[in-house]
Amino acid sequence: MSFLELFKRPCLIGAHRGSRALYPENTLCALEKSIGHCDFIEIDVQLSSDKILVVMHDDTLERTTNIKELDAYKSREPYKVSDFSYEELSTLDYGSWFYSDEIKPEPLLTLKIALEFIKENHLFINIEIKDIHNSFEDKEVISLVLQEIAESKIKDHVLISSFRHQYLLLSKEIQPDIPTAVLVEKKHPKNLINYLKSLRVDAYHCSDKLADEITVGNLKSTGFYVNIYTVNDPIRRQQLFDMGVNGVFSDYLE
Ligand code: G3P
Secondary structure (H helix, E strand, O other): OOHHHHOOOOOEEEEEOOOOOOOOOOOHHHHHHHOOOOOEEEEEEEEOOOOOEEEOOOOEOOOOOOHHHOHHHHHHOOOEHHHOOHHHHOOOOOOHHHOOOOOOOOOOOEHHHHHHHHHHOOOOEEEEEOOOOOOOOHHHHHHHHHHHHHHHOOHHHEEEEEOOHHHHHHHHHHOOOOOEEEEEOOOOOOOHHHHHHHHOOOEEEEEHHHOOHHHHHHHHHOOOEEEEEOOOOHHHHHHHHHHOOOEEEEOOOO
16 A cells, blocks of 8 residues: 555544654654554654754754753754764764653664664655755755655655645655645645645645635645644544544654
């Protein structure tokens, strides 16, 4: 089954950053714990200074690593991910920040390792490419992501999304087989349907506050899949599924 075939199933649950309410987000541990409890896993990717794709949400390292405790990096504020090499990022602990009373280190997760894990366990993954256009060229970013996916040989199990919509059109131009999704947070783009067609995307991912019956109906009737983030309340989830939404992103496991 491909990712687009998965979208034909009702009421999908995506594990948001690998169920970030329960495990340290975007770590292999969080991905492992999601097995059997979701339909697909969502992760965020960006580039290290030496252009290795790493799995991390924030554009700085402060919140989800122990970097502030390490004297060696004291002069490196504001701890921008793209200022650190893969080797430097590998020295950090991505787990212990999450727990209030225990040290449980987790290693850096790379896209390569995440894709190997998805392949071994026959899972589906939504790769959100963070907007890193201030540090890297769009074409280079998308080419590196597509190269990693090609090497993993699981392109059927991958969906690419981004708030930087240029990445999505470039992705379709280079690799039309991989499904893509526009991410939107604050307001729908003007002429939404035509806009999505112009980007050649397959799906629309918007925040819960933007989800309404008319918009979802229009998107679905023109052939787009619709997934909503982040929906942890089961009653709200059911309302969205009743509207025709394909899936929701959840911080918890089902
Ligand atoms: O991809 C859905 C959701 O993760 C988008 O928001 O801020 O978690 O990247 P954010």
